Amino acid sequence: MSTAGKVIKCKAAVLWQLNKPFSIEEVEVAPPKAHEVRIKMVATGICRSDDHAVTGSIGEGVTTVKPGDKVIPLFTPQCGKCRICKHPESNFCLINDLGKPKGMLLDGTSRFTCKGKPIHHFIGTSTFSQYTVVDEIAVAKIDAAAPLEKVCLIGCGFSTGYGSAVKVAKVTPGSTCAVFGLGGVGLSVIMGCKAAGAARIIGVDINKDKFKKAEEVGATECISPQDFKKPIQEVLFDMTGAGVEFCFEVIGNPDTVAAAVASCNESHGVCVIVGLMSATDQVRIHGNLFFSGRTLKGSVFGGWKSREHVPKLVSDYIEKKFNLEPLITHTLNLDKINEASELMKTGKCIRCVLLP
Structure with missing residues (x-):
């Protein structure tokens, strides 16, 4: 049954307070608005914003992805219009949520609700959820043959x-x-x-x-x-x-x-x-x-222009130009996120991939 235009209830890791463990909650994920994409998460690496995803629904005006595409959410967007995006050697798009985080999508609102309260987005990606919504400029369509549980690392850590x-x-x-x-x-x-x-x-x-x-x-x-x-x-x-x-x-x-x-x-x-x-x-x-x-x-992000270069890096991985497997030392389910976080903090893992 299609979920297009409907609210989706799913599991997500929510951080209610700083310096506290994540709490696994049921959240409501609103449908995407204009120029937004709702994504079903398949795998996400725990780091800062390591992520990737697959199928979902799209809002009005989205032209670069369609339902069913495999994609990677991007913590550094690429609008393609600002002076940074137009500069050949720059990649820190002016439309980002890194320097002064707002915790919202570009229209200033959230697509997440939990226990009747709006939940902030995390640097435009929020991948510790079974479904997420991102702005179109913060998502890259990748090769359909890509194994998401591996190329998720290209969303942040490896590429950086x-x-x-x-x-x-x-x-x-x-x-x-x-x-x-x-x-x-x-x-x-x-x-x-x-x-x-x-x-x-x-x-x-x-x-x-x-x-x-x-x-x-x-x-x-x-x-x-x-x-x-x-x-x-x-x-x-x-x-x-x-x-x-x-x-x-x-x-x-x-x-x-x-x-x-x-x-x-x-x-x-x-x-x-x-x-x-x-x-x-x-x-x-x-x-x-x-x-x-x-x-x-x-x-920042290894100098890559995110929407332009992430698909190429995924293709390079498929063509065996580099190997991501040595970086993945643990794979855990989303409800083990606090365990994964502890492994990272104590240096007992290189990268832990979470499977929502």
Whole structure:
């Protein structure tokens, strides 16, 4: 029976308070309005907004997807009209819900209701639900042959890391790289460095349990800062002779950001900040580090233009240009979301895929 135009009742993980566990609730998901898409979730990776989906209904005016299409919701939309979308090297669309989150769709309202109360959306995707509604500019149609329980990682974590290496840093063949933080995004950075032809990829993390997986996906060696008496940037200079050419901070810690910058080759080293820091974090970096030519860059979603590049990345996966399987260490049902969250926080998983 068609659900087009009707409210759908389904299960969702709702966060009622900050710093509290998710609560599995029955929610009501309203039908999409104009230029919106309602999606049936098939798999979502737990991270920040890792996700993907399938069939649903569409609102008036939607032309880029139709009921039955496989799609991936996008936490960074691509309107295609703003000055950022029109710039060939930019991807942080001005119509986003990241900088100053509103928790609503573009028309300023929510499609979720629980216990008679409206529920906020999460960065335009809200994938911890069996059904969700997103704006058309925040959804990408993908190959019908794509396995959703795998390519869901392309919705956030993998693309962010991989793109930071191949698109933002533009890692060169034969170069030396260092990756601070060996979680799912950090491992994806390593995969990008390897794909770009880096000769040496040094993984840096205090959790040595991550070293084996890092080497499996392409790290040539791994080190822990706790094993040395000197600062890690000095260790990396000693190891390489002149500092690394490409360095990636994938933790979001001001101290490791400063160390990552200082680890770069003084004349042409490039440091990319991939980790998410809070709005109140301050990074202390010696100004003379940039005198000789180091470069510090930021990265969001790996530099990819979301609606344009996500389908291509999915096709690349289908064509076996990269392998997502090593990143997925756990698969759990949605009602185990708090268990999945704990696995992520304690570093006991790389990526946990939730099946709504």
